[in-house]
Amino acid sequence: DAKTTQPPSMDCAEGRAANLPCNHSTISGNEYVYWYRQIHSQGPQYIIHGLKNNETNEMASLIITEDRKSSTLILPHATLRDTAVYYCIVTSGTYKYIFGTGTRLKVLA
Amino acid sequence: KAGVTQTPRYLIKTRGQQVTLSCSPISGHRSVSWYQQTPGQGLQFLFEYFSETQRNKGNFPGRFSGRQFSNSRSEMNVSTLELGDSALYLCASSPMPQVNTEAFFGQGTRLTVV
Numbered sequence: 001d002a003k004t005t006q007p008p009s010m011d012c013a014e015g016r017a018a019n020l021p022c023n024h025s026t027i028s029g030n031e032y033v034y035w036y037r038q039i040h041s042q043g044p045q046y047i048i049h050g051l052k053n054n055e056t057n058e059m060a061s062l063i064i065t066e067d068r069k070s071s072t073l074i075l076p077h078a079t080l081r082d083t084a085v086y087y088c089i090v091t092s093g094t095y096k097y098i099f100g101t102g103t104r105l106k107v108l109a
Numbered sequence: 110k111a112g113v114t115q116t117p118r119y120l121i122k123t124r125g126q127q128v129t130l131s132c133s134p135i136s137g138h139r140s141v142s143w144y145q146q147t148p149g150q151g152l153q154f155l156f157e158y159f160s161e162t163q164r165n166k167g168n169f170p171g172r173f174s175g176r177q178f179s180n181s182r183s184e185m186n187v188s189t190l191e192l193g194d195s196a197l198y199l200c201a202s203s204p205m206p207q208v209n210t211e212a213f214f215g216q217g218t219r220l221t222v223v
Contacts, residue, residue, distance in 0.1 A: 043199050043214030095142040095212050096165040099152035
């Protein structure tokens with residue numbers, strides 16, 4: 001079973017920030033939080049990852065709560081091309097990723 | 110820099126046959142992992158290889174096997190194909206299995222078993 005829980009779907013208006021939550025209440029101290037997205041059955045695309053500090057890159061920001069039991073992926077200005085399924089994964093250094101069902105984000109024009 | 114290359118992209122096989130799928134990782138990457146994606150089960154982990162050694166194996170029957178060569182290229186084989194093996198098979202590569210590196214996925218091989 002996946003170690004993360006995400007809402008099945010979300011909508012976001014184009015140009016607005018998309019905030020995608022993820023619950024990982026059983027995360028261990030050495031486990032990172034990774035986010036990937038998959039656009040229409042292409043291979044998943046890496047977005048961002050973090051351990052306990054907030055992280056930002058050119059694609060997104062990752063906010064991890066102090067107790068590390070949940071996190072939020074933020075796409076600051078969503079575009080139609082951001083419509084995808086977003087997966088939150090926790091891992092401790094292996095690529096045996098356990099994917100959950102992810103969040104289907106639809107960006108609306 | 111070329112990405113992860115999976116061949117073939119599409120494949121149609123008959124029940125009972127066997128199939129071999131190939132994955133060429135990004136140059137310099139030594140870790141390769143494989144996933145199966147179906148509408149019903151989602152993305153499921155199959156195998157993880159590093160330096161020609163299988164590090165992890167998912168919960169799949171023995172009909173599913175894989176290997177990694179000295180040049181880091183990997184193959185997976187499915188024998189005695191069943192209709193339920195129809196899926197998108199994805200390969201991912203990374204420099205090495207460590208905590209702070211991401212995996213790069215290929216476009217996948219779509220297998221249809223008829």
